[in-house]
Amino acid sequence: MTPTTAAVAGLATDVHLPDGDGPFPAVLVRTPYDRRRHRAELRGWARRGFAALAQDVRGRHASPGEWHPYRNEAADGAATVRWIRRQPWSDGRVVAAGGSYAAHCALVLGTGADPDARADAVVAAVPALGAAETAREPSGPERLLARAAWWAAHGDRPDSDEAALERALAADPALLTHLPLTGLPERLGRDLPSWPGLWRRRGRGRLLADAERAGVPLLAVGGHHDHFTEDTVALWRRWGGPSARLLLGPWGHALGSAPGADADPAHRVNLGDLYARWARRALDGHLAPSRHGAVALGGSPRWLPAGMEGVPRTQDLRLLRGARFTADPARPVRSGDLTVPADGPPDRCLLVTPPLPCPLDVVGPVRVRLRAGADTPSADWAARLVALTPGGRAERLAVGVVRRDRPAGERAGFTVQLGRLSRRLAAGVRLRLEIAGHHFPAHARNPHTGDDPVTAVRLLASRREVDPAGVALRLPVLTTPVAPTDPAKEILR
Incomplete structure (x- = not known):
């Protein structure tokens, strides 16, 4: 059946009904990214027997009103x-589905208190849980690059400009270095009145608290290379x-269409088919x-069963340089550059492990324990773990x-919590641990003045000292053989 467009x-x-008389269960996708996609x-x-609906959220694309994320x-x-539920083609059952912001829209339907307005099942892919969760790390630092890209593309406008x-x-490679960061809209040539307010939102965990009271089935899908994995x-x-x-696959924010370098052909999954089969069984x-x-x-x-984690194991580390270094926000360590300067005053502390004598399966959260100090009262500590192959290639594994x-x-x-790994490290790989004061532009620079990094207009260099003997890299290592599993069987059982 040809989809119809209605004001709901x-x-x-957009409403797309299956062939036949019905009634049908429904799937609802609410999105700010254009329902026509x-x-x-x-x-x-619809081919699988569901009435399917895609809706532009308020103030976006063809929907009227003001857009307030x-x-x-x-x-x-x-x-x-x-x-x-009032439509003659509906059997009363509704699945809320979506990815990223649309996953947030789906989750609030699965956690609602009113049973007449609550979805019966939820598919949430790479979920953006809320404004505060997307804007900052749990430990405080601002996720600058990702939020700047999103707000430039979608903020305070009815349409989108993905490449803004x-x-x-x-045009200006130094765009994100200009201060204050609240002035970014002016430098973009855009009116973004909601941009400063984003950084004032500090309340995290509201949707997770509601999730504890949810009464419907959930399918959560994510990628190890996505910033919303945790x-x-x-x-x-x-x-x-x-x-x-x-x-959870070896994917980025676009899931299977954005596989990481560690992806294998066995990690390809027909997500659309899996979603539909799961939804039918859930309903x-x-x-x-x-x-x-x-x-x-x-x-x-x-593929391993979800919930399995390795045993924390401390790795041997040797200091290369930088037990004393300067974290200068005017010359920050760059988040997208794995090259380490070989000369000049150190801008980070560098440590390295011996080559791994055998393959290592690392599954679970990675942590670095430090003993260190700064000569400024406010300091960010960025820990980046990099795999160095015997052939000389460097690959980022985790950052905190x-x-x-x-x-x-x-x-x-x-x-410092570096997030979650699920990775087989080959024999001969060495692990490089970098301890720095910045991870820019992925994260905003701490100005070291005590001022809010979003509104600061002045920067100070910060001298750091790391006790090499007090650095402990703990990897969750599988120490006993684990039988592989089939992802479809795990999801559908």
């Missing part, structure tokens, strides 16, 4: 679910519904009341940044 809850909505997806759902999604989504920041950086896993762990499934009550899933082991063809406000000159122990 006052918002532009989902027409092939709607056809796929994260503000209206619960109410507008609830009104749309009520409308679906890329063009602006081509949020995806936390959502799966804390989901309070009758069943929760997790699928029919055929999923086991449990928490299951599958996690790809990058650098191998294997923590902000510490401590008395100047105080040396203390603390931990």
Whole structure:
């Protein structure tokens, strides 16, 4: 059937019905990224017997109103679910689905308190849980590059310009170095009144708290190279519904269409087919009341059961240079550059492991324990783990940044969380650990003045001292053989 466009809850909505008389279960995708992009997806759902709907959220593309990210999604989504259940083609069951911001729209429908407006199952891919979660690391540092790109493309406008920041950086490569960062809209030539307010949002965890009270099945999908990996896993762990499934592949934010260098052909998954099969079983009550899933082991063809983690093992490290270094925000360590300067005053502390004598399967959270200090009362500590192959290639594995406000000159122990790895490291690989004061432009520069990095207009260099004997790199290593699993079986059981 050819899709029709309707005003549902006052918002532009494409509706694609299956052939036949019905009634049908429905799938709802609410998106700020243009509902028309989902027409092939709607056809796929309809072929599998679902009434499929894609809706432009308020203030975006063909939907009227003002666009305020994260503000209206619960109410507008609830009104749309009520409308679906009143239609003659609806059997009353609704699956809320989406990726990134659209996953947020789906999640608020799965965690709502009103059963008449609540979805019956949720598919959440690479979920953007909320404004505060997307803007900052849990430890405080601002995710500058990703948020600047998103706001330049989508913020305070009814349409999108995906390449806006890329063009602006081509015209002015130093665009993100200009201060204050609140002045970015003017330098972009755009009116972005919501940009400063983004950085004032510090309340995290609201959606996760609601997830603990959810009463419907969840399928959470993510990638190990996505910046929302930790949020995806936390959502799966804390989901309070009758069943929760997790699928994590060696992918970026675009999932299977953005595989990492560690992806194997065995990690290819037909996500559309898997979503539909899972949704049918979830609606029919055929999923086991449990928490299951599958996690790809990058650098191998294997899938492992979700929830499995290795035993923390401390790796031997040798100092190369930089036990004392200067973190200068005017010349920060660049997040996209794995080249390490070989001369001049050190801008980071460098340590390296011996070559691995045998392959190592690393599955779980990576941590670095430090004993270090700064001569400024505010300091960011960025730890980056890099794999060095015997052939000389460098590949970033994990990064963590923590902000510490401590008395100047105080040396203390603390931990930097580098996120989650699921990776087979080959024999002969050495691991390089970099400890720096900045990870720019992925993260905003700490100005070391005590001022907010978003509004600061002055920068100071910060002298750092790291105790090499106090650095401990802890990797979660699988120490016993683990039987591989089939991702489809784990998701559908």
